[in-house]
Amino acid sequence: MADAGLIRDEERLRRIEAVTDATLSRLDAADLFDELLDRVRDLLDVDTAAILLLDTHAQQLVATAAKGLEEEVRQGFRVSVGRGFAGRVAESEQPVIIENVTSDTVVNPVLLTMGLRSLLGVPMFARGQVIGVLHVGTLRHRDFTPDDVRLLELVADRASLANSARSNNLDHTAALALQRSLLPTQLPDVPGLDMAARYVPGHATGIGGDWYDVFRLPSGWLGLVIGDVSGHGLQSAVVMGRIRSALRAYALVSDEPAEALSLLDRKVSHFEAGSLTTALYAMISPDRTTIRLSTAGHLRPVLAVPGRPGAQVPAHVDPPLGTGRRSHARRQTVVDLPPGAVLACFTDGLVERRREVIDVGVEQLLDVVRPAPAEEVCATVMAALATEQPTDDIALLVVRRRPAHG
Template identity: 45%
Template sequence: MRYRRAAALDPLERLERVQRVSDATLAHLSVDDLLDELLNRVREILVTDTAAVLLLDETRNELVARAAKGIEEEVERGVRIPVGKGFAGRIAAERKPVALRRVDHSTVLNPILFQKGIRSLLGVPLLAQGEVVGVMHVGTKTRRRFTADETELLQLVADRVALALRVRLSDRSRVVIEAFQRTFLPEVLPFLPGLRVATRYLPAATAVGVGGDWFDTFVRPEGDIVLVIGDVAGHGLPAASLMGKMRNALRAHALMGGSALDILVRADEFHRHFGEGELVTVLIGLLARDLRTFRYVSAGHPPPLVVGPNGARAAFASDHRANPPLGLPQPPTFVEEELTMPSGTSILLYTDGLIERRDESLEVGLERLRSTAQRALNGSPTNEAITELLEGMIDGPRPTDDVALMVLHRDATPATELEFAVEARARSLLTIRRAVSRWLEDLEVQDGPAKEIVMAVHEASANVVEHSYGPTGGTITITATYEGDQVEVLIRDSGTWRGSSRGDRGNGLRLMRGLMDTVLVDTSEGGTSVMLRRGTVV
C-alpha cells in the first residue's frame, strides 16, 4: 500500500501558514463564524477533505460535534462521543495527537466518518490552561500518512482555537452563565386582570458582556405586586452570582412586608454587610393591589419612564439616579417616590444597557428612550410594541451591554369578559380571588354582591384543587362575563372527581348555592364545570 505523503514544510512556510489562522481579521467573529473560518483554513493548509471541532460537555464527559467541514452531518446529527471511546474520545482521554491510517468500525465510533469515505484521520486535543476542552481533527478520502510536521501544525491551530474560545469566554461558560441568569428571572409573571406585565432580558453581544442585570416580579401574599430591577457592575460569573444573591435576598426582604423603602433599606444593609463594595444599583417598586398607585425607591438606578394613555405624554418619574447605589459605608437617606397610575398608563423600568451608547451622552440616550417609548408604548405592551421599542434603542440584533426591562400597563377600559387559567394548587386560590375581585371592582359592582361572588368562585375552585387532580396536577380555567346586571362565572377543570376526603367539602357546594342565584354542576369524562350566576343589584 502506498501512502500519499505531503512534502516536508520549511520553517518559513510553516510560520506563514500558522499566521493564516491567527490573523487579526478573525478577532471580531462570533464563536460559530470563527470556527467555520478556521476549519476552512485548516483544510486548505493541510490539504484535507474534512475538518471538525468537538467540544467537551463536562457534565456528561462527552465530546459534542460543534463545527465541521466536509462532514457537516456530524454537527447536524449532534454526534456525541464519550471521552475514552473511539478516535476523538481517545485523543481527549490521552490528551495527545492520534493519527489513524485506517478508518473502520474497529478504530472509530462515529459511523459518519467511514460512511463519508474517510480513509485517514489526524486529531489533536484542544487544551486551555492544561485542561482538555475539546478535540480537532482532519480527514482525507485517500490513504495518507500524516507527518510529524503536520501534526505539530494542527496542534498549533488547535491551540489558537482553544485560545480564541477562551478569549470569547468559551462557549461552555457563556452557556452556563446565560442558563444561570435565566434561572433567576421570574418563572411566571404576576397575573391580574387589568394589568399587563411585559419583560425582556437581552444578553450582551459579546460573551464578556454577560453579567449582572436582573428583574423580578411577584405578588406578595397580601396581594401587592413587587417589582425589582437591578444591575450588578462587572461581567461574567462573579457578576452573575452576586446578582443571584441579591435577587434572592430581595425576595426574602420583600416577603417580610413593608414599603418599597423598607425593602430597599434591608437590601442596603444586606449589601453593606455581606458585599465587598461591588457597585449594585436597584429600583424597588410596589404596585398596590388596586393597581392605582406605584411607590418606588431607587438606589442609583435610572428612573422609571411613565407613558400616559395613548402615548399622550412620556416623562421620567424623577431625576436621574436620585439616590446613591447600595452598600455605601454610611447608610444614606433614601427617598421613596409615588406615582399614580390612571387607566391606560404604562410604566417602563429598565437597566443602563438600554440607554447607553459608547459615543453619546446619557442625556441623549434618555431622550431617545423617552421619544421611542412614547411612540411604541402608546397602548398595551404587546410583543410588537416591545420589539419596536428595542429596535429604536439598540443597534443590531444584540446590545453591547446586558439589557433588562419591564413594562407595567394598566388597561384603559374594564373588560366585560374575563378569562384566565391557573395551576390547580391551594396557593392559586388567592390569585383567583384577587382576579375576580379586581374585575368586579373595575365594573363597579357593589361591594356586598362582589364579595359573595368571589366567595362562591373561590369555593368552586377550592373543590377543583382538592378533588379534581392527582399528584400530577392540572389547571383551573375561569371564564366570567358581565351582561345586564348579571354576572356569570364558569369554573372548569379537566380532571376526574375524586370524592370527598374531608367532611367540609359538601359545605362548599351549600355555600355556593346559598350565595348565588344559579349553580349548575356538570361532570363529564372530560372534566367538571361549575356555572355560577347571580344579579349584582341588591
C-alpha cells in the same frame, strides 16, 4: 539529509496546526484533547502524552487527558506545583527533560508502573500565566532534541488557545443559561394590570447581570424589580441570582421599597464586596392606583399617563448597592397610576449609545412610550431603540393599568 529533515519538521508543524485549528470549535473537552494527544504521539513518535491543568485554588496540577497514561486520569492524579516532574515544569515555567526516569525524578507511581524511560514536559500558558503542563514519554531511552521541545511548545500553545476558547464558550453558555433561568418564564396574570417584558443579552461584551422580576406579596401588593450587576460573564450572573433571591426575601418582611433596598444594600456590601449593583424596586397597591418606588443608582422609570407626554418618574436616585455610602436613609417616591397609564422600567443597555450622552437615549425613550397595551409598548420601544447589535444587556419591563373599560 538536512533538507529532508527540514521538510519533515515543516510537515509536522502543518499537521499540528491543522488538527488544533479544528479542535478550537469543539466544546467537548475529551474530544478536544484526545484528538490532539493522538496526533502528538504520532508526530513525536512517543508512547504517552498527557495534559495536566492547574487548579489555581489548590495550586495543584490535575490529570485531565492522557493517551497511554489513561490510568493517571482515572485515578484523578494531582501533584502540587513544584513537586515531581510536572510540578517542576509548572514552577520553572520552562521545558524539563528527564532522560532516565526513576523514583527520585517522578512522584506519580503510574509513570513508574508503565515503565517509562524518558520524559519531556512543557508549560501551557494563557495571558502570561501557567495554566497546565503538557508532557510526553517513551518506553525506550530517548534523547529529546531542541526541535522536539519547540514542537511540543507549539502544541502546548495551541492546546492553551483551544482550552481558553472552550472555557470562554462554556462560561458564556452557563451565564446565559443561568440568567435565563432566573428571569420569569411567564409574567403573572394580575387583575387590573397588563404586563410585558423583553430581555436581550449583550453579544459584544458577553452576558452581564441584568434582571427583572415580578412577584405577588401576601399583602396584595405587587412587587416589580429591575436591576443590573456590574461586570459581565458567569460571575456577574451568579451574583445577580443571589441578589435577586435576597430581595425577594426582604420584600416579604418589609412593606416599604426603601427599607427593602436598605437591607439588600447591607447584604451586598458584606457578602458581595466589590459588586456594584443598581436596582429599582417598585410596589403597586392592591387597588392598582398607587406606586411606591425606590431606586438604588438605577435609571428612573418612564410613566406615560393618558393625555400627557411620557416623563421619568420624579424619584430620588440613591447610591447603588454595595458602595458603602450611607449619608442618609434611602428614600422612596409615591406616584399615582391612573387607568390606562404605563410604567416602563429599563436597564441602561437600552438607552446607552457609543459617543452619545445617555440623555439622548432617554429622550428617545420618552418619545416612544405611550399609553397602550404593554406588549405593544415593548415592541415599539425595542424597534425604536434596540436597532444596533447590543454591547450590553437590555432588560425592559412594562406594566400598564388597564383602562376602566378594558
